[in-house]
Amino acid sequence: xxxxxxxxxxxxxxxxxxxxxxxxxxxxxxxxxxxxxxxxxxxxxxxxxxxxxxxxxxxxxxxxxxxxxxxxxxxxxxxxxxxxxxxxxxxxxxxxxxxxxxxxxxxxxxxxxxxxxxxxxxxxxxxxxxxxxxxxxxxxxxxxxxxxxxxxxxxxxxxxxxxxxxxxxxxxxxxxxxxxxxxxxxxxxxxxxxxxxxxxxxxxxxxxxxxxxxxxxxxxxxxxxxxxxxxxxxxxxxxxxxxxxxxxxxxxx
Amino acid sequence: xxxxxxxxxxxxxxxxxxxxxxxxxxxxxxxxxxxxxxxxxxxxxxxxxxxxxxxxxxxxxxxxxxxxxxxxxxxxxxxxxxxxxxxxxxxxxxxxxxxxxxxxxxxxxxxxxxxxxxxxxxxxxxxxxxxxxxxxxxxxxxxxxxxxxxxxxxxxxxxxxxxxxxxxxxxxxxxxxxxxxxxxxxxxxxxxxxxxxxxxxxxxxxxxxxxxxxxxxxxxxxxxxxxxxxxxxxxxxxxxxxxxxxxxxxxxxxxxxxxxxxxxxxxxxxxxxxxxxxxxxxxxxxxxxxxxxxxxxxxxxxxxxxxxxxxxxxxxxxxxxxxxxxxxxxxxxxx
Numbered sequence: 059x060x061x062x063x064x065x066x067x068x069x070x071x072x073x074x075x076x077x078x079x080x081x082x083x084x085x086x087x088x089x090x091x092x093x094x095x096x097x098x099x100x101x102x103x104x105x106x107x108x109x110x111x112x113x114x115x116x117x118x119x120x121x122x123x124x125x126x127x128x129x130x131x132x133x134x135x136x137x138x139x140x141x142x143x144x145x146x147x148x149x150x151x152x153x154x155x156x157x158x159x160x161x162x163x164x165x166x167x168x169x170x171x172x173x174x175x176x177x178x179x180x181x182x183x184x185x186x187x188x189x190x191x192x193x194x195x196x197x198x199x200x201x202x203x204x205x206x207x208x209x210x211x212x213x214x215x216x217x218x219x220x221x222x223x224x225x226x227x228x229x230x231x232x233x234x235x236x237x238x239x240x241x242x243x244x245x246x247x248x249x250x251x252x253x254x255x256x257x258x259x260x261x262x263x264x265x266x267x268x269x270x271x272x273x274x275x276x277x278x279x280x281x282x283x284x285x286x287x288x289x290x291x292x293x294x295x296x297x298x299x300x301x302x303x304x305x306x307x308x309x310x311x
Numbered sequence: 312x313x314x315x316x317x318x319x320x321x322x323x324x325x326x327x328x329x330x331x332x333x334x335x336x337x338x339x340x341x342x343x344x345x346x347x348x349x350x351x352x353x354x355x356x357x358x359x360x361x362x363x364x365x366x367x368x369x370x371x372x373x374x375x376x377x378x379x380x381x382x383x384x385x386x387x388x389x390x391x392x393x394x395x396x397x398x399x400x401x402x403x404x405x406x407x408x409x410x411x412x413x414x415x416x417x418x419x420x421x422x423x424x425x426x427x428x429x430x431x432x433x434x435x436x437x438x439x440x441x442x443x444x445x446x447x448x449x450x451x452x453x454x455x456x457x458x459x460x461x462x463x464x465x466x467x468x469x470x471x472x473x474x475x476x477x478x479x480x481x482x483x484x485x486x487x488x489x490x491x492x493x494x495x496x497x498x499x500x501x502x503x504x505x506x507x508x509x510x511x512x513x514x515x516x517x518x519x520x521x522x523x524x525x526x527x528x529x530x531x532x533x534x535x536x537x538x539x540x541x542x543x544x545x546x547x548x549x550x551x552x553x554x555x556x557x558x559x560x561x562x563x564x565x566x567x568x569x570x571x572x573x574x575x576x577x578x579x580x581x582x583x584x585x586x587x588x589x590x591x592x593x594x595x596x597x598x599x600x601x602x603x604x605x606x607x608x609x610x611x612x613x614x615x616x617x618x619x620x621x622x623x624x625x626x627x628x629x630x631x632x633x634x635x636x637x638x639x640x641x642x643x644x645x646x
Contacts, residue, residue, distance in 0.1 A: 066419060073416040077402070084404045084445075147400030151461075153366045154394040155417035156386040 074165025121185035123244035126267035133174025137214025174207025198274035206267035212297020219304025323372035347515030353634025393462030403447030418465035452483035
C-alpha cells in the first residue's frame with residue numbers, strides 16, 4: 059500500500075514549517091503585536107509590585123511565568139494557522155501535492171514549536187536585560203521552554219481540528235488560553251490558591267511549564283524539573299495524538 | 312502517456328453526511344484529451360475533481376489516474392496531476408517566486424530543477440518582472456496565471472482545472488483559454504469544469520454534462536448539439552415594457568412547445584415542430600396583449616442541448632440551499 063519514506067516525510071514537514079514561519083515573520087506587525095501583550099504585562103506588574111516575596115522578588119517569580127505563557131501564545135497561534143490555511147484555500151495546495159498527512163501535521167507542529175520557543179526567548183532576554191532576572195541553568199530553562207512549546211502545539215492542532223473557520227478558532231483558543239493564563243501559575247503560586255483551584259491548575263500544561271522554568275531558573279538540578287518535563291512530554295504526546303487524529307479525519311474525509 | 316485513458320472514473324459516489332453530492336458517475340478522459348465537465352453550480356463538479364485529485368475520499372466507486380488507483384496510491388496520482396483550483400489559493404504574504412519555490416519543494420524537485428522550472432513558467436506566463444512582489448498585490452488575472460503556473464511546476468501529464476475562467480474579465484478569460492488550448496496541444500491531458508456553455512463548446516473535445524450529481528450526457532459538443540434530435544429553436548423578442556419572465560409560463564404551457572427560456576434578453580423556444588410552433592407562439596403573445604418585436608429561427612446550441620437534457624437553464628437557476636451547502640462542503644478545504 060503506502061510506502062513509508064521517512065526522509066521525504068521529514069523534508070516535506072520541514073518545508074511546510076519553513077513556509078509557515080516565513081509567512082508569520084513576513085508580517086512583522088503580527089509578531090510584534092503578539093509579543094507586545096506579554097511585554098506590556100511585564101512592565102505593568104513591575105510598576106505595581108516592588109518586592110512582594112520574602113526571599114524571591116516578585117519579578118523573579120513573574121518573569122519565568124510570563125516566558126512560559128508567551129511560549130503558549132506563540133505556539134498555539136502558529137499551529138492555529140491551519141484554520142486560516144483552510145479558510146483561504148491554501149491548505150488545498152498542500153493537500154493536492156504528494157505530501158503525506160503525517161508530514162503536514164509534523165510540519166505544522168514544528169512551526170508551532172519554533173514560534174513558541176522564539177517568542178519565549180525574546181521575553182526571556184527582555185526579562186533578564188531589563189529586570190535583571192537571572193535564569194540560572196539556561197540549558198534546563200530552554201529544555202522546559204522547548205517541551206512546553208511542543209505541548210502547546212498539540213492544543214493548537216486540537217483547536218484546528220475543532221474550528222471550521224478562523225473566528226471560531228480565535229474564540230476556542232481564548233476559551234482555553236485565558237483560564238490557563240490565570241490558573242497556570244503565571245501570576246500566583248498554584249498551591250496557594252484556594253481549593254479547588256490547585257486541582258484545576260495541576261491539570262494544565264502551562265502550570266508545569268511555568269514551574270519548570272522557575273525551578274530551572276533557580277537551580278541546576280535536573281531532578282527538580284524532571285516531573286515537569288515528564289508531564290509536558292506526556293501532554294505533548296497526548297494532545298498531538300488527539301489533535302492529529304482529528305486533523306487526519308478531516309484531511310482524509 | 313499513450314492515448315489510452317488518463318482518468319477512469321467508475322460508479323463514483325459521494326455523500327456529505329446524508330447529502331448526496333455525486334451519484335454513480337462514470338466517465339473516462341482519454342490521454343491528451345481536453346475534457347470538460349459542464350454543469351450548473353452545485354452539480355457536483357468540484358466534488359468530482361477533488362476526489363480525482365485524491366483530496367476527498369469517495370463514498371464508493373473507483374478512480375484510476377494514469378494507471379494508479381487514487382485510493383491505493385494517492386501520492387503517485389498527485390505527482391501526475393496539476394490542480395488549478397477555482398479560487399486563487401496562493402500564499403498572499405509571499406512573493407510569486409517563493410510560492411513557486413514552495414510548490415517545487417512539495418513535489419520534491421531538487422534545487423536546480425526548481426530554479427529552471429520556475430524561470431520557465433514565470434517566463435511563459437509573463438510574470439518574471441513581478442516575481443518578487445508579494446502575491447497579495449497581484450491583479451486577478453495575474454493571480455490566475457500564477458495559479459496555473461504553480462500547477463505546472465512539476466510538469467504533470469494531467470492538468471485538472473476547476474472553473475478556469477470564472478470571475479475573470481473577458482480579455483483575461485480569453486488569454487486563459489488560449490493557455491489551456493496550448494497546454495493541451497503540447498500533449499497534456501486537460502480536465503476542466505465549467506458552468507459556461509460556450510466555453511465548453513469552444514474549448515473541449517468532449518463534454519460531460521453533470522447535473523445534481525448525475526452525469527446525464529457525454530459526447531463531443533457537436534454530437535451533443537445534434538442530440539436535440541429534430542429540435543429547433545426560435546428566438547423571440549417581445550415588446551412589452553415589462554419583464555420577459557412573465558411570458559415563459561405562458562409559452563411553456565402551449566402545445567408543441569418543448570421548452571421556453573430566456574437567453575440574452577430574448578425568449579428562446581425549443582420545438583420539434585417549428586411550422587406549428589410559430590403561429591402558436593404568435594397567437595399566444597397576441598392574445599396576452601404583447602407585440603412581437605422580432606422572431607428568428609436559430610441553430611441549436613449546446614445550451615439548447617443542456618436545457619433539453621436537464622430541463623433547466625444553466626445560468627438563471629438560483630442556487631438552492633442544498634446546492635449552496637454542497638458548494639461550501641466541496642470547497643472549504645477539509646470540512
